[in-house]
Amino acid sequence: MNIKKITVALLSLLAMFSGCGHGSTAKRNSELAQNLDQEQSNDPLSAYQHLYPFKNGFAMVVKDKKYGFIDKKGNITIPCQYDNAHDFSNGFAMVQKNEKYGFVDVTGKEIASLKYDFATDFQNGRAMVKLDGKWGFIDEKGMEIIPVTCDSASDFMEEVTAIKEKGSWFIVDKVNNRKPVRHNCTSLSSFNDGLASIEIGGKSGCIDKQGNIVIQPKYNYVFFFSDGLAMVELDEKHGFINRKGEEVIPLLYDGYPDFKDGLAAVSLNDKYGFIDKAGKMVIPIQYSNVYSFYDGLGRVSIEHKLGCIDKKGKIVIPPVYDQIQVGEGILGVIANGKAQFLDIKGNVLFPEVYEDLYGFSDGVALVKQNGVWFYIDKKGHRLF
Numbered sequence: 001m002n003i004k005k006i007t008v009a010l011l012s013l014l015a016m017f018s019g020c021g022h023g024s025t026a027k028r029n030s031e032l033a034q035n036l037d038q039e040q041s042n043d044p045l046s047a048y049q050h051l052y053p054f055k056n057g058f059a060m061v062v063k064d065k066k067y068g069f070i071d072k073k074g075n076i077t078i079p080c081q082y083d084n085a086h087d088f089s090n091g092f093a094m095v096q097k098n099e100k101y102g103f104v105d106v107t108g109k110e111i112a113s114l115k116y117d118f119a120t121d122f123q124n125g126r127a128m129v130k131l132d133g134k135w136g137f138i139d140e141k142g143m144e145i146i147p148v149t150c151d152s153a154s155d156f157m158e159e160v161t162a163i164k165e166k167g168s169w170f171i172v173d174k175v176n177n178r179k180p181v182r183h184n185c186t187s188l189s190s191f192n193d194g195l196a197s198i199e200i201g202g203k204s205g206c207i208d209k210q211g212n213i214v215i216q217p218k219y220n221y222v223f224f225f226s227d228g229l230a231m232v233e234l235d236e237k238h239g240f241i242n243r244k245g246e247e248v249i250p251l252l253y254d255g256y257p258d259f260k261d262g263l264a265a266v267s268l269n270d271k272y273g274f275i276d277k278a279g280k281m282v283i284p285i286q287y288s289n290v291y292s293f294y295d296g297l298g299r300v301s302i303e304h305k306l307g308c309i310d311k312k313g314k315i316v317i318p319p320v321y322d323q324i325q326v327g328e329g330i331l332g333v334i335a336n337g338k339a340q341f342l343d344i345k346g347n348v349l350f351p352e353v354y355e356d357l358y359g360f361s362d363g364v365a366l367v368k369q370n371g372v373w374f375y376i377d378k379k380g381h382r383l384f
Helices: 008-016 023-033
Strands: 050-055 058-063 066-070 076-082 092-097 100-105 110-116 127-131 134-138 144-150 160-165 168-173 178-180 196-200 203-207 213-219 221-226 229-234 237-242 247-253 263-268 271-275 281-287 289-294 297-302 305-309 315-321 323-327 330-335 338-343 356-361 364-369 372-376
Touching: 050 356, 050 364, 050 372, 058 076, 076 092, 092 110, 110 127, 127 144, 144 160, 196 213, 196 221, 203 221, 213 221, 213 229, 229 247, 247 263, 263 281, 263 289, 271 289, 281 297, 297 315, 297 323, 305 323, 315 323, 315 330, 330 356, 338 356, 338 364
Parallel strands: 323 356
Antiparallel strands: 050 058, 058 066, 066 076, 092 100, 100 110, 127 134, 134 144, 160 168, 168 178, 196 203, 203 213, 221 229, 229 237, 237 247, 263 271, 271 281, 289 297, 297 305, 305 315, 323 330, 330 338, 356 364, 364 372
Protein backbone atom coordinates (compact mmCIF):
# COMPACT_ATOMS: atom_id res chain seq x y z
CA MET A 1 0.00 0.00 0.00
CA ASN A 2 1.34 3.36 -0.88
CA ILE A 3 1.41 5.46 2.28
CA LYS A 4 -0.94 8.44 2.12
CA LYS A 5 -2.32 11.09 4.43
CA ILE A 6 -5.50 9.94 6.19
CA THR A 7 -8.68 11.77 5.31
CA VAL A 8 -12.18 11.72 6.67
CA ALA A 9 -13.29 10.28 3.34
CA LEU A 10 -11.04 7.25 3.85
CA LEU A 11 -12.54 6.62 7.26
CA SER A 12 -16.05 6.74 5.83
CA LEU A 13 -15.07 4.34 3.07
CA LEU A 14 -13.50 1.84 5.46
CA ALA A 15 -16.56 1.97 7.68
CA MET A 16 -18.83 1.06 4.79
CA PHE A 17 -16.86 -1.21 2.55
CA SER A 18 -14.02 -3.65 2.81
CA GLY A 19 -11.03 -3.23 0.75
CA CYS A 20 -8.18 -5.00 -0.37
CA GLY A 21 -5.07 -5.01 -1.82
CA HIS A 22 -1.97 -3.04 -2.57
CA GLY A 23 -2.29 0.48 -3.86
CA SER A 24 -0.10 -0.23 -6.86
CA THR A 25 -2.24 -3.22 -7.88
CA ALA A 26 -5.45 -1.20 -7.62
CA LYS A 27 -3.94 1.57 -9.71
CA ARG A 28 -2.76 -0.82 -12.38
CA ASN A 29 -6.12 -2.57 -12.50
CA SER A 30 -7.87 0.76 -13.00
CA GLU A 31 -5.61 1.39 -15.97
CA LEU A 32 -7.08 -1.68 -17.64
CA ALA A 33 -10.04 0.50 -18.54
CA GLN A 34 -7.88 1.67 -21.41
CA ASN A 35 -8.12 -0.16 -24.72
CA LEU A 36 -5.95 -3.25 -25.02
CA ASP A 37 -5.45 -3.32 -28.77
CA GLN A 38 -5.36 -6.83 -30.18
CA GLU A 39 -3.55 -6.50 -33.48
CA GLN A 40 -3.85 -10.08 -34.69
CA SER A 41 -7.36 -11.00 -35.79
CA ASN A 42 -6.62 -14.74 -35.50
CA ASP A 43 -5.76 -14.42 -31.82
CA PRO A 44 -8.40 -16.13 -29.60
CA LEU A 45 -8.54 -12.99 -27.45
CA SER A 46 -8.86 -10.59 -30.36
CA ALA A 47 -12.64 -10.40 -29.94
CA TYR A 48 -12.22 -8.51 -26.67
CA GLN A 49 -11.37 -4.85 -26.29
CA HIS A 50 -10.32 -5.15 -22.64
CA LEU A 51 -8.87 -7.97 -20.54
CA TYR A 52 -8.60 -8.18 -16.76
CA PRO A 53 -6.48 -10.36 -14.44
CA PHE A 54 -7.81 -13.73 -13.29
CA LYS A 55 -9.42 -13.87 -9.85
CA ASN A 56 -10.83 -17.05 -8.34
CA GLY A 57 -10.76 -18.97 -11.61
CA PHE A 58 -12.27 -16.36 -13.93
CA ALA A 59 -11.24 -13.18 -15.73
CA MET A 60 -13.46 -10.31 -16.79
CA VAL A 61 -13.41 -9.45 -20.49
CA VAL A 62 -15.07 -6.64 -22.42
CA LYS A 63 -16.59 -6.88 -25.88
CA ASP A 64 -18.52 -4.03 -27.48
CA LYS A 65 -18.46 -2.21 -24.11
CA LYS A 66 -20.15 -5.15 -22.37
CA TYR A 67 -18.62 -7.24 -19.57
CA GLY A 68 -18.46 -11.01 -19.34
CA PHE A 69 -16.15 -13.73 -17.96
CA ILE A 70 -13.82 -16.39 -19.34
CA ASP A 71 -12.20 -19.40 -17.66
CA LYS A 72 -8.55 -20.48 -17.83
CA LYS A 73 -9.17 -22.40 -21.04
CA GLY A 74 -10.43 -19.27 -22.75
CA ASN A 75 -14.04 -20.43 -22.75
CA ILE A 76 -16.66 -17.72 -22.35
CA THR A 77 -18.53 -18.75 -19.21
CA ILE A 78 -20.70 -15.65 -18.87
CA PRO A 79 -21.53 -13.78 -22.08
CA CYS A 80 -20.52 -10.14 -22.47
CA GLN A 81 -23.88 -8.59 -21.64
CA TYR A 82 -23.36 -6.40 -18.58
CA ASP A 83 -22.54 -2.70 -18.36
CA ASN A 84 -20.10 -3.36 -15.49
CA ALA A 85 -18.95 -6.18 -13.26
CA HIS A 86 -16.72 -7.12 -10.32
CA ASP A 87 -14.38 -10.07 -9.94
CA PHE A 88 -15.76 -13.27 -8.43
CA SER A 89 -15.70 -13.35 -4.64
CA ASN A 90 -16.99 -16.26 -2.57
CA GLY A 91 -18.36 -17.84 -5.75
CA PHE A 92 -20.39 -14.84 -6.91
CA ALA A 93 -19.78 -11.76 -9.05
CA MET A 94 -21.57 -8.45 -8.81
CA VAL A 95 -22.89 -7.28 -12.19
CA GLN A 96 -24.59 -4.13 -13.41
CA LYS A 97 -27.01 -3.42 -16.23
CA ASN A 98 -29.10 -0.33 -16.88
CA GLU A 99 -27.73 1.24 -13.67
CA LYS A 100 -29.04 -1.65 -11.56
CA TYR A 101 -26.96 -4.19 -9.63
CA GLY A 102 -27.32 -7.89 -8.94
CA PHE A 103 -25.22 -11.08 -8.66
CA VAL A 104 -24.40 -14.10 -10.81
CA ASP A 105 -22.86 -17.44 -9.87
CA VAL A 106 -20.04 -19.13 -11.81
CA THR A 107 -22.53 -20.60 -14.30
CA GLY A 108 -23.92 -17.17 -15.11
CA LYS A 109 -27.20 -17.74 -13.27
CA GLU A 110 -28.51 -14.54 -11.72
CA ILE A 111 -28.93 -15.44 -8.05
CA ALA A 112 -30.06 -11.89 -7.24
CA SER A 113 -32.02 -9.99 -9.85
CA LEU A 114 -30.59 -6.72 -11.12
CA LYS A 115 -32.84 -4.37 -9.17
CA TYR A 116 -30.55 -2.69 -6.64
CA ASP A 117 -29.10 0.80 -6.81
CA PHE A 118 -25.78 -0.44 -5.41
CA ALA A 119 -24.21 -3.54 -3.87
CA THR A 120 -20.97 -4.78 -2.31
CA ASP A 121 -19.19 -8.11 -2.76
CA PHE A 122 -20.11 -11.11 -0.62
CA GLN A 123 -18.44 -11.36 2.78
CA ASN A 124 -19.11 -14.38 5.01
CA GLY A 125 -22.11 -15.39 2.94
CA ARG A 126 -23.80 -11.99 2.91
CA ALA A 127 -23.75 -9.09 0.44
CA MET A 128 -24.87 -5.57 1.25
CA VAL A 129 -27.42 -4.06 -1.16
CA LYS A 130 -28.95 -0.60 -1.49
CA LEU A 131 -32.37 0.37 -2.83
CA ASP A 132 -34.13 3.74 -2.63
CA GLY A 133 -31.57 5.06 -0.15
CA LYS A 134 -31.86 2.11 2.25
CA TRP A 135 -29.46 -0.78 2.94
CA GLY A 136 -29.96 -4.47 3.62
CA PHE A 137 -28.32 -7.88 3.12
CA ILE A 138 -28.93 -10.84 0.84
CA ASP A 139 -27.72 -14.41 1.21
CA GLU A 140 -26.12 -16.63 -1.43
CA LYS A 141 -29.56 -17.55 -2.81
CA GLY A 142 -30.43 -13.89 -3.33
CA MET A 143 -32.89 -13.82 -0.43
CA GLU A 144 -33.12 -10.60 1.59
CA ILE A 145 -32.16 -11.90 5.03
CA ILE A 146 -31.89 -8.43 6.53
CA PRO A 147 -34.59 -6.24 4.93
CA VAL A 148 -33.51 -3.26 2.86
CA THR A 149 -34.72 -0.80 5.49
CA CYS A 150 -31.46 0.25 7.15
CA ASP A 151 -30.23 3.84 7.13
CA SER A 152 -26.62 2.63 7.37
CA ALA A 153 -24.78 -0.68 7.45
CA SER A 154 -21.33 -2.27 7.38
CA ASP A 155 -20.09 -5.45 5.70
CA PHE A 156 -20.08 -8.81 7.48
CA MET A 157 -16.35 -9.02 8.07
CA GLU A 158 -17.19 -11.41 10.93
CA GLU A 159 -20.35 -13.20 12.10
CA VAL A 160 -21.96 -9.94 13.22
CA THR A 161 -22.01 -6.40 11.89
CA ALA A 162 -23.60 -3.02 12.66
CA ILE A 163 -26.73 -1.44 11.17
CA LYS A 164 -28.70 1.73 11.82
CA GLU A 165 -32.47 1.75 11.49
CA LYS A 166 -34.99 4.42 12.50
CA GLY A 167 -32.26 6.39 14.22
CA SER A 168 -31.03 3.50 16.40
CA TRP A 169 -27.93 1.33 16.07
CA PHE A 170 -27.93 -2.46 16.37
CA ILE A 171 -25.41 -5.27 16.38
CA VAL A 172 -26.95 -7.82 14.04
CA ASP A 173 -26.02 -11.39 13.11
CA LYS A 174 -26.37 -13.11 9.73
CA VAL A 175 -30.00 -14.17 10.36
CA ASN A 176 -31.12 -10.74 11.58
CA ASN A 177 -31.01 -11.31 15.33
CA ARG A 178 -30.42 -7.84 16.79
CA LYS A 179 -28.82 -6.42 19.90
CA PRO A 180 -29.48 -2.70 20.55
CA VAL A 181 -26.43 -0.48 21.00
CA ARG A 182 -27.09 1.48 24.18
CA HIS A 183 -24.61 4.24 23.43
CA ASN A 184 -25.60 7.42 21.61
CA CYS A 185 -23.17 7.03 18.72
CA THR A 186 -22.98 8.71 15.35
CA SER A 187 -21.17 5.87 13.52
CA LEU A 188 -20.26 2.23 13.99
CA SER A 189 -17.97 0.15 11.78
CA SER A 190 -17.69 -3.51 10.85
CA PHE A 191 -16.21 -5.89 13.43
CA ASN A 192 -12.60 -7.02 13.08
CA ASP A 193 -10.84 -9.17 15.67
CA GLY A 194 -14.06 -8.94 17.67
CA LEU A 195 -14.07 -5.15 17.98
CA ALA A 196 -15.74 -2.33 16.05
CA SER A 197 -14.87 1.35 16.09
CA ILE A 198 -17.57 3.63 17.48
CA GLU A 199 -17.87 7.40 17.32
CA ILE A 200 -19.39 9.24 20.28
CA GLY A 201 -19.30 12.99 20.64
CA GLY A 202 -16.90 13.39 17.73
CA LYS A 203 -14.32 10.97 19.19
CA SER A 204 -13.64 7.32 18.32
CA GLY A 205 -13.21 4.26 20.52
CA CYS A 206 -14.23 0.58 20.29
CA ILE A 207 -17.00 -1.73 21.42
CA ASP A 208 -17.12 -5.53 21.62
CA LYS A 209 -19.80 -7.80 20.16
CA GLN A 210 -21.92 -7.39 23.30
CA GLY A 211 -21.99 -3.64 22.80
CA ASN A 212 -19.66 -2.86 25.71
CA ILE A 213 -17.18 0.00 25.32
CA VAL A 214 -13.73 -1.53 25.71
CA ILE A 215 -11.70 1.42 24.41
CA GLN A 216 -12.91 4.82 25.49
CA PRO A 217 -13.68 7.29 22.67
CA LYS A 218 -10.77 9.74 22.74
CA TYR A 219 -9.18 9.45 19.28
CA ASN A 220 -9.97 11.22 16.05
CA TYR A 221 -9.99 7.83 14.33
CA VAL A 222 -9.68 4.19 15.33
CA PHE A 223 -9.18 1.92 12.35
CA PHE A 224 -9.73 -1.82 12.04
CA PHE A 225 -8.07 -4.22 14.46
CA SER A 226 -5.83 -6.81 12.87
CA ASP A 227 -3.53 -9.25 14.66
CA GLY A 228 -4.42 -7.59 17.94
CA LEU A 229 -3.46 -4.04 16.94
CA ALA A 230 -5.34 -1.06 15.51
CA MET A 231 -4.09 2.18 14.08
CA VAL A 232 -5.28 5.33 15.84
CA GLU A 233 -4.98 9.03 15.06
CA LEU A 234 -5.00 12.00 17.41
CA ASP A 235 -3.95 15.55 16.58
CA GLU A 236 -2.72 14.38 13.16
CA LYS A 237 -0.28 11.88 14.70
CA HIS A 238 -0.58 8.13 14.32
CA GLY A 239 0.34 5.05 16.30
CA PHE A 240 -1.08 1.69 17.43
CA ILE A 241 -3.16 0.48 20.35
CA ASN A 242 -3.80 -3.08 21.54
CA ARG A 243 -7.18 -4.58 22.43
CA LYS A 244 -6.89 -3.13 25.95
CA GLY A 245 -6.53 0.36 24.54
CA GLU A 246 -2.87 0.59 25.52
CA GLU A 247 -0.73 2.65 23.15
CA VAL A 248 1.90 0.06 22.30
CA ILE A 249 3.34 2.21 19.52
CA PRO A 250 3.41 5.93 20.40
CA LEU A 251 1.50 8.42 18.31
CA LEU A 252 4.53 9.97 16.64
CA TYR A 253 4.10 9.67 12.92
CA ASP A 254 2.85 11.95 10.18
CA GLY A 255 1.78 9.14 7.88
CA TYR A 256 -0.07 6.08 9.06
CA PRO A 257 1.28 2.61 9.85
CA ASP A 258 -0.19 -0.41 8.12
CA PHE A 259 1.21 -3.79 9.19
CA LYS A 260 2.04 -6.29 6.47
CA ASP A 261 4.39 -9.21 6.99
CA GLY A 262 4.90 -8.01 10.58
CA LEU A 263 6.19 -4.55 9.62
CA ALA A 264 4.48 -1.19 9.20
CA ALA A 265 5.57 1.71 7.03
CA VAL A 266 5.72 5.02 8.92
CA SER A 267 6.42 8.59 7.91
CA LEU A 268 8.12 11.64 9.40
CA ASN A 269 8.81 14.83 7.48
CA ASP A 270 7.87 13.20 4.17
CA LYS A 271 10.37 10.36 4.58
CA TYR A 272 9.47 6.73 5.23
CA GLY A 273 10.79 3.72 7.12
CA PHE A 274 9.46 0.59 8.85
CA ILE A 275 8.70 -0.43 12.44
CA ASP A 276 7.86 -3.80 13.99
CA LYS A 277 4.90 -4.58 16.27
CA ALA A 278 6.88 -3.55 19.33
CA GLY A 279 7.38 -0.12 17.81
CA LYS A 280 11.09 -0.69 17.16
CA MET A 281 12.45 1.18 14.14
CA VAL A 282 13.65 -1.79 12.06
CA ILE A 283 14.42 0.14 8.87
CA PRO A 284 15.34 3.82 9.34
CA ILE A 285 13.14 6.59 8.00
CA GLN A 286 15.05 7.54 4.87
CA TYR A 287 13.01 6.76 1.75
CA SER A 288 10.99 9.21 -0.34
CA ASN A 289 8.24 6.60 -0.75
CA VAL A 290 7.60 3.00 0.26
CA TYR A 291 5.03 0.26 -0.15
CA SER A 292 3.96 -2.34 2.38
CA PHE A 293 5.95 -5.55 2.73
CA TYR A 294 4.77 -8.54 0.75
CA ASP A 295 6.44 -11.95 0.36
CA GLY A 296 9.22 -10.71 2.65
CA LEU A 297 10.07 -7.73 0.44
CA GLY A 298 9.30 -4.04 0.77
CA ARG A 299 9.26 -1.81 -2.28
CA VAL A 300 11.09 1.48 -1.83
CA SER A 301 11.67 4.54 -3.99
CA ILE A 302 15.22 5.83 -4.40
CA GLU A 303 15.81 8.77 -6.74
CA HIS A 304 12.48 8.13 -8.46
CA LYS A 305 13.24 4.47 -9.18
CA LEU A 306 11.81 1.41 -7.44
CA GLY A 307 13.69 -1.44 -5.83
CA CYS A 308 13.10 -3.93 -3.01
CA ILE A 309 14.59 -4.37 0.45
CA ASP A 310 14.39 -7.31 2.84
CA LYS A 311 13.27 -7.04 6.47
CA LYS A 312 16.75 -5.99 7.56
CA GLY A 313 16.80 -3.12 5.10
CA LYS A 314 19.22 -4.79 2.71
CA ILE A 315 18.62 -4.01 -0.98
CA VAL A 316 17.59 -7.25 -2.71
CA ILE A 317 16.25 -5.81 -5.97
CA PRO A 318 18.29 -2.79 -7.22
CA PRO A 319 16.29 0.46 -7.55
CA VAL A 320 16.31 0.62 -11.35
CA TYR A 321 12.64 -0.02 -12.19
CA ASP A 322 9.77 2.26 -13.12
CA GLN A 323 7.21 -0.22 -11.79
CA ILE A 324 7.34 -3.29 -9.57
CA GLN A 325 4.25 -5.44 -9.08
CA VAL A 326 4.20 -8.13 -6.42
CA GLY A 327 2.04 -11.24 -6.50
CA GLU A 328 2.29 -14.88 -5.47
CA GLY A 329 6.05 -14.82 -4.91
CA ILE A 330 6.81 -13.34 -8.33
CA LEU A 331 7.76 -9.77 -9.22
CA GLY A 332 6.61 -8.11 -12.41
CA VAL A 333 9.10 -5.35 -13.25
CA ILE A 334 9.10 -2.66 -15.92
CA ALA A 335 12.04 -0.45 -16.87
CA ASN A 336 12.45 1.71 -19.97
CA GLY A 337 9.45 0.10 -21.64
CA LYS A 338 10.68 -3.46 -21.10
CA ALA A 339 8.83 -5.85 -18.78
CA GLN A 340 9.99 -9.11 -17.20
CA PHE A 341 9.32 -11.42 -14.28
CA LEU A 342 11.73 -12.02 -11.38
CA ASP A 343 11.73 -14.25 -8.34
CA ILE A 344 12.05 -12.65 -4.89
CA LYS A 345 15.84 -12.92 -5.10
CA GLY A 346 15.94 -10.92 -8.31
CA ASN A 347 16.58 -13.81 -10.70
CA VAL A 348 14.94 -13.59 -14.14
CA LEU A 349 12.29 -16.31 -14.41
CA PHE A 350 11.51 -16.29 -18.14
CA PRO A 351 13.71 -15.18 -21.02
CA GLU A 352 10.80 -13.41 -22.70
CA VAL A 353 10.75 -9.63 -22.61
CA TYR A 354 7.30 -8.07 -22.76
CA GLU A 355 6.03 -4.62 -23.66
CA ASP A 356 3.80 -4.43 -20.59
CA LEU A 357 2.41 -6.69 -17.88
CA TYR A 358 0.06 -7.08 -14.94
CA GLY A 359 1.45 -9.23 -12.14
CA PHE A 360 0.47 -12.75 -11.13
CA SER A 361 -2.96 -13.32 -9.66
CA ASP A 362 -4.68 -16.68 -9.33
CA GLY A 363 -1.60 -18.32 -10.86
CA VAL A 364 -1.87 -16.28 -14.06
CA ALA A 365 -0.31 -13.06 -15.38
CA LEU A 366 -1.51 -10.76 -18.15
CA VAL A 367 1.23 -9.68 -20.58
CA LYS A 368 1.61 -7.73 -23.81
CA GLN A 369 3.97 -8.82 -26.57
CA ASN A 370 4.09 -7.61 -30.19
CA GLY A 371 1.03 -5.49 -29.52
CA VAL A 372 -1.04 -8.47 -28.32
CA TRP A 373 -2.28 -9.08 -24.76
CA PHE A 374 -2.55 -12.66 -23.47
CA TYR A 375 -2.27 -14.77 -20.31
CA ILE A 376 0.68 -16.87 -19.12
CA ASP A 377 1.16 -19.40 -16.32
CA LYS A 378 4.01 -19.50 -13.80
CA LYS A 379 6.23 -21.34 -16.26
CA GLY A 380 5.88 -18.54 -18.77
CA HIS A 381 3.64 -20.58 -21.08
CA ARG A 382 0.66 -19.02 -22.78
CA LEU A 383 -2.64 -20.37 -21.46
CA PHE A 384 -4.60 -20.47 -24.71
